[in-house]
Amino acid sequence: MKADLQALLDACVDAIIIIDHQGMVQTFNAAACRIFGYPSDEVLGRNVSMLMSEVHARQHDGYLHHYFETGEERVIGIGREVMARRRDGSEFPVSLAVGRVAGAEPARFVGLLHDLTSRRRQEQQRRAAEEAVREARERLTHVARLSTLGEMTTGLAHELNQPLTAIATYARAAERLAGQGPAQHEEVVSALQQIAAQALRAGEIIKRLRLLVRNRETQEELLDLNALVRELVILAQSDARANGVQLQLELAPVLPMVLGDAIQLQQVMLNLVRNAIDAVCADAGSERTVRLCTAPCDEGVEMGVLDAGPGIDPAIRARLFEAFATTKPEGTGLGLAISRSIIESHRGKLNWRANAPRGSCFYFHLPAVSGGS
Amino acid sequence: MKATAPVVYIVDDDEAVRGSLRMLMRSVGLQAQALGSAREFLDGYDRHQSGCLVLDVRMPGMSGMELQQQLNQRGATIPVIFISGHGDVPMAVEAMQHGAFDFLQKPFRDQELLDRVQRALARDAQSRASLAAGAQIRERIESLTPRELQVMQLVTQGKANKVVGATLGVSQRTVEIHRAHVMEKMHARSLAELVRMVLDAEDATQNP
Numbered sequence: 001m002k003a004d005l006q007a008l009l010d011a012c013v014d015a016i017i018i019i020d021h022q023g024m025v026q027t028f029n030a031a032a033c034r035i036f037g038y039p040s041d042e043v044l045g046r047n048v049s050m051l052m053s054e055v056h057a058r059q060h061d062g063y064l065h066h067y068f069e070t071g072e073e074r075v076i077g078i079g080r081e082v083m084a085r086r087r088d089g090s091e092f093p094v095s096l097a098v099g100r101v102a103g104a105e106p107a108r109f110v111g112l113l114h115d116l117t118s119r120r121r122q123e124q125q126r127r128a129a130e131e132a133v134r135e136a137r138e139r140l141t142h143v144a145r146l147s148t149l150g151e152m153t154t155g156l157a158h159e160l161n162q163p164l165t166a167i168a169t170y171a172r173a174a175e176r177l178a179g180q181g182p183a184q185h186e187e188v189v190s191a192l193q194q195i196a197a198q199a200l201r202a203g204e205i206i207k208r209l210r211l212l213v214r215n216r217e218t219q220e221e222l223l224d225l226n227a228l229v230r231e232l233v234i235l236a237q238s239d240a241r242a243n244g245v246q247l248q249l250e251l252a253p254v255l256p257m258v259l260g261d262a263i264q265l266q267q268v269m270l271n272l273v274r275n276a277i278d279a280v281c282a283d284a285g286s287e288r289t290v291r292l293c294t295a296p297c298d299e300g301v302e303m304g305v306l307d308a309g310p311g312i313d314p315a316i317r318a319r320l321f322e323a324f325a326t327t328k329p330e331g332t333g334l335g336l337a338i339s340r341s342i343i344e345s346h347r348g349k350l351n352w353r354a355n356a357p358r359g360s361c362f363y364f365h366l367p368a369v370s371g372g373s
Numbered sequence: 374m375k376a377t378a379p380v381v382y383i384v385d386d387d388e389a390v391r392g393s394l395r396m397l398m399r400s401v402g403l404q405a406q407a408l409g410s411a412r413e414f415l416d417g418y419d420r421h422q423s424g425c426l427v428l429d430v431r432m433p434g435m436s437g438m439e440l441q442q443q444l445n446q447r448g449a450t451i452p453v454i455f456i457s458g459h460g461d462v463p464m465a466v467e468a469m470q471h472g473a474f475d476f477l478q479k480p481f482r483d484q485e486l487l488d489r490v491q492r493a494l495a496r497d498a499q500s501r502a503s504l505a506a507g508a509q510i511r512e513r514i515e516s517l518t519p520r521e522l523q524v525m526q527l528v529t530q531g532k533a534n535k536v537v538g539a540t541l542g543v544s545q546r547t548v549e550i551h552r553a554h555v556m557e558k559m560h561a562r563s564l565a566e567l568v569r570m571v572l573d574a575e576d577a578t579q580n581p
Contacts, residue, residue, distance in 0.1 A: 158458035162387045165458075165480040169393035172483035176400035184400075191396060198389050241386070246433035288433060 015113040037087035053083035155238035163198040256368035272305035279309030300368035308359040380424035411435035425493035452493035
């Protein structure tokens, strides 16, 4: 029986240490020697605190006293992660389980220690890998956003030209009217009000633009999709106008909030709207209207972009969301692939369905935040 | 139709732009009407109203270029000044080929636009006057008797009364009487004026 026990102690991959009521080491198995780097004769008969990190070591005797005085078990039968110390002084994480030897008087305790060093390392590596993937995705997302905005430069310049034209014209008109005496006072005031409003309009366009251009980490917050759609239209309008396309908003009057990154979700919307504009411009017979809809749905919230263009060729439907699948001469084929990855990172789904009577509906679902308002 | 002041029509889908243009026109005492779409303009367009059209090239629905083509098909002669947010040379060329009066890029100097508007209004007034004159001449020609018409045609070809008489088989005296009636009915003070009227009328029937 004694030999069996010794074999068990030697074969065990985890360190097994038995101490007496004063904390003196009585048993130190082969695994313990390997893990801590001590030959057993350097440990046996000495206080177990030599195997602990400084913080634990200082408190260990106190723990024992506390246990004997109150009978309160802090570690026994519970198990916890602590820092241990090797012979060379280096500290490492272990998971520790402690049991009291039944019937032994004075008391003896068995400690089982599992070395967590390699598990910790793996965890760190996994986390680093995940972080790298996330960073790469964010970089790609940002680059896609920049390239989209690059393609939109002409339209955006035009969009800024509108308020600037209005401002310049109102100012000159007001100047002339002001010279015509007090009868024109009201008109002059109205021109000044318009000038102020149009300057703010131009500023708003620039603000939207800067938000999209900025490179920043994903920021999740509570969002109202309707508000996002309305903001987006300020930018998307440029593309629509340049192509003679009308944007129609059909927003649900009441919509649950969602959790997400506002800029990334707007990037998806912008991508879908630009695709829809391309679609209705692709053939002359299409009605030049693109509809942006929001609605509550089983999954939470749905946002859809609908066009009456030629629709999607059945031959490429299956590859629609794959990277580098494109039907456009200047397309990179990344827009929908990136959009889908953004929506999936928001725990949602991006999909396509046919629009009646013709055209496409690209839509995504996002989970609603319950109780959020 | 004769006494009403010309109207500067402004068609732009951007409310602020068309509002500012309307105010600019009014600030120099011009009558202006601003409309948000090409369709709206076409639906309310009265070809008897003199004026000009300041037109945005790109608009949702019917574009400015499409509106110009519609107007051309209807034989409307209203001068069109295009305004565009894009330095879109091919589009400007196309618009000019289809008879646009001018093409301006946003944002523009107010005086630039006002000068063009004034020139467009002047041209509209001129073409309306000559059209009206053409119609008046045709009316007068229609009041001539067949014989008077024959006399007028020969006289304006430079034939002498004697030759006209011989051609028509009447006396020179009779030709003189017809010729006096022609001059009176046509309100012509000289043969040269009569010749110009006949040429204008022919031009007008060839290029309506």
